[in-house]
Amino acid sequence: MDEPFSALDAITREEMQDVFRKLWQQESVTTILVTHYVEEALYLGRQIAVMGGGGQISELLENPAGDQLLHRSDPKFFELGRQLRKKLRPEENELSAEGGDRG
Numbered sequence: 001m002d003e004p005f006s007a008l009d010a011i012t013r014e015e016m017q018d019v020f021r022k023l024w025q026q027e028s029v030t031t032i033l034v035t036h037y038v039e040e041a042l043y044l045g046r047q048i049a050v051m052g053g054g055g056q057i058s059e060l061l062e063n064p065a066g067d068q069l070l071h072r073s074d075p076k077f078f079e080l081g082r083q084l085r086k087k088l089r090p091e092e093n094e095l096s097a098e099g100g101d102r103g
Contacts, residue, residue, distance in 0.1 A: 002034045
């Protein structure tokens with residue numbers, strides 16, 4: 001599914017994610033979901049493929065929250081999102097290590 005919730009407002013998006021997750025748990029159907037939203041990947045994915053240049057998978061991650069129903073306000077959910085964002089923005093990690101700032 002290619003960004004199935006992208007055109008929805010935030011509240012409806014979260015409601016539909018809950019519906020999707022309940023259906024997935026009931027039916028156990030393998031689904032590949034494309035998203036640009038870190039929180040959506042963490043909430044819905046058991047595995048998260050980080051895409052690199054040229055559309056190639058640069059890293060395949062097991063989602064530590066994949067089998068748990070972590071609420072989006074849970075500190076562990078927030079921390080997992082922070083860690084995933086670091087993987088998506090390696091250039092910012094390099095700047096932070098060097099003490100630089102993007103402005």
